[in-house]
Amino acid sequence: MDTKTGTLTVKRGLAQMLKGGVIMDVVTPEHAAIAEEAGAVAVMALERIPADIRAAGGVARMSDLQLVQRIMDAVTIPVMAKVRIGHFAEAQALQELGVDFIDESEVLTPADDKYHCAKEGFTIPFVCGARDLGEALRRIAEGAAMIRSKGEAGSGNIVEAVRHMRSINDSIKELTVLPKEELVARARDLGAPLELVREVARLGKLPVVLFCAGGVSTPADAALMMQLGAEGIFVGSGIFKSSNPAAFAKAIVDATTHYGDPKVVVAASKSLSGTAMEGLDVRKLPESELLAARGN
Amino acid sequence: MIGVLGVQGDVIEHLNALDRCGVRASVVKSAPELSRCEGLILPGGESTTVMKLLQRCDLIEPIAQRVRTGMPFWGTCMGMILAARELAGFPDQATLDLLDVTVRRNAFGRQVASAEVKLSIPVLGSPAFPAVFIRAPWIERVGSGVEVLAQLDGRPVMVRQGNVLGTSFHPELTGDLRLHRYFIEIGKASGAIGKPAATA
Numbered sequence: 266m267d268t269k270t271g272t273l274t275v276k277r278g279l280a281q282m283l284k285g286g287v288i289m290d291v292v293t294p295e296h297a298a299i300a301e302e303a304g305a306v307a308v309m310a311l312e313r314i315p316a317d318i319r320a321a322g323g324v325a326r327m328s329d330l331q332l333v334q335r336i337m338d339a340v341t342i343p344v345m346a347k348v349r350i351g352h353f354a355e356a357q358a359l360q361e362l363g364v365d366f367i368d369e370s371e372v373l374t375p376a377d378d379k380y381h382c383a384k385e386g387f388t389i390p391f392v393c394g395a396r397d398l399g400e401a402l403r404r405i406a407e408g409a410a411m412i413r414s415k416g417e418a419g420s421g422n423i424v425e426a427v428r429h430m431r432s433i434n435d436s437i438k439e440l441t442v443l444p445k446e447e448l449v450a451r452a453r454d455l456g457a458p459l460e461l462v463r464e465v466a467r468l469g470k471l472p473v474v475l476f477c478a479g480g481v482s483t484p485a486d487a488a489l490m491m492q493l494g495a496e497g498i499f500v501g502s503g504i505f506k507s508s509n510p511a512a513f514a515k516a517i518v519d520a521t522t523h524y525g526d527p528k529v530v531v532a533a534s535k536s537l538s539g540t541a542m543e544g545l546d547v548r549k550l551p552e553s554e555l556l557a558a559r560g561n
Numbered sequence: 562m563i564g565v566l567g568v569q570g571d572v573i574e575h576l577n578a579l580d581r582c583g584v585r586a587s588v589v590k591s592a593p594e595l596s597r598c599e600g601l602i603l604p605g606g607e608s609t610t611v612m613k614l615l616q617r618c619d620l621i622e623p624i625a626q627r628v629r630t631g632m633p634f635w636g637t638c639m640g641m642i643l644a645a646r647e648l649a650g651f652p653d654q655a656t657l658d659l660l661d662v663t664v665r666r667n668a669f670g671r672q673v674a675s676a677e678v679k680l681s682i683p684v685l686g687s688p689a690f691p692a693v694f695i696r697a698p699w700i701e702r703v704g705s706g707v708e709v710l711a712q713l714d715g716r717p718v719m720v721r722q723g724n725v726l727g728t729s730f731h732p733e734l735t736g737d738l739r740l741h742r743y744f745i746e747i748g749k750a751s752g753a754i755g756k757p758a759a760t761a
Contacts, residue, residue, distance in 0.1 A: 267678065267679040268676045268677070268678050269674065269676055269677045269678075270674065270675065270676045271673075271674075272677050274677055274693055274734060275675045275677060275693060275694075275695060278571075278605075278675070278693055278695045278731065278734050279672055279675065279695050279696065281570075281571040281605070281609065281696060282570055282571055282605045282606055282638075282639070282696075283576065283606075283607070284570060284571060284572070284573075285567075285569040285570060285572070285606075286569050286570075286606070286607060286610060287570065301609060302613075304610050304613045304617075305610065306569060306606070306607040306610050306613060307607070330720075333707065337671075341609055341666060341667065342607055342609055343671075343672065343696065344608075360673065361749075363670075363671045363673060364671075364672075365671055365672035365696070366672065388673050389672050389673055390672065464618060507658070510701075518610075519617065520613075522568050522569065522614055523590070548703065
């Protein structure tokens with residue numbers, strides 16, 4: 266039988282199966298079970314959630330593989346894990362372990378201040394963060410099978426995710442109406458390969474799935490991002506930094522599923538017997554603490 | 562009109578394929594939307610998640626009721642898992658119970674084992690079908706009324722029981738429309754799809 270693993274179709278395909286869903290950061294097998302029960306489509310296995318990484322400072326690396334394994338054993342939904350930007354040996358280890366998706370993430374301390382991993386050589390798919398269309402297309406050119414907004418992880422503040430999602434989608438819309446002789450110059454300005462720019466101009470969307478990440482902490486945040494064109498939601502600190510994780514997890518799933526129906530968002534919000542995570546004013550963070558600025 | 566369950570998963574891919582087949586299609590997220598459909602596709606997605614969402618949307622009984630009274634149904638991967646009578650290793654897991662089979666989830670392995678395969682499907686003839694398997698299930702037990710239409714490594718990966726079709730793989734991720742057409746033909750042959758009153 267003619268069988269091919271690790272193809273573009275199979276890697277991008279897993280991201281397509283996650284559309285309309287919520288991917289939740291978890292730090293223990295118990296968290297993973299809560300996330301699965303709430304209706305998460307996948308979990309991100311981490312040692313510390315972004316808000317705690319931010320608070321702890323120091324160097325944040327790939328999670329302990331025994332912890333990742335225990336989380337893989339605890340749930341039947343796909344398990345993702347993060348590697349440092351450019352740390353392809355961490356990615357090789359996670360692929361060997363058998364995780365389903367790798368997030369090459371600015372939330373961890375970058376291992377390479379110039380280059381990202383060459384992702385197309387891997388059998389398992391990668392998701393990468395982006396602030397704008399050029400950054401998204403550079404990651405896709407490297408082999409990313411899924412893009413997410415960077416937002417500002419661990420801030421509990423949605424403003425950066427909104428900025429990134431609007432920037433990506435506005436640039437895509439602009440490409441669809443540009444005369445074709447302008448696409449070469451536009452590709453140069455975006456810092457992205459011309460073939461990908463032409464493909465986006467033709468499709469009117471990225472050739473991979475686009476999720477929102479970074480700052481989602483309430484059901485209304487999730488509904489907002491879905492209406493702004495996200496195809497699904499990553500929630501990092503928003504669930505397990507809230508006072509009632511199981512209720513927040515379910516409410517964010519419900520608001521994501523029915524993002525266009527304010528009645529459901531009201532019901533989901535009313536179901537919360539607890540408070541959302543504390544938020545940070547992103548403008549008051551010193552530049553050295555801005556995670557979204559890592560990697561370009 | 563054919564409905565595609567739209568609570569989670571690769572919904573647009575199925576809508577686009579149906580559109581290219583020249584049939585009207587729409588997203589189903591509620592019982593009233595289901596009642597307007599002559600056929601239903603459950604797309605790819607996460608079965609654990611979608612089963613919970615179906616319970617929360619009160620769609621389980623309405624879907625089961627329509628399919629038992631003849632509405633054509635096709636589940637791709639997640640959809641086939643939810644249609645199965647029983648899930649291997651999870652005997653207590655609730656399902657829609659539309660197809661008399663036992664399905665093993667993630668049977669080929671985790672994402673590293675996901676693959677594109679040229680699959681022989683005799684009812685479609687040649688060439689072989691470009692089947693995309695993603696964390697795919699296979700079928701371990703087949704009930705007496707169930708026809709096996711394709712196998713991979715000796716495991717059934719496409720089955721049909723009357724108006725109910727199940728595939729372990731994702732035809733909606735390829736440009737090949739033969740299985741969408743096959744599904745539409747099942748509905749037309751039984752009179753369920755294309756009735757003048759329903760298209761009005």
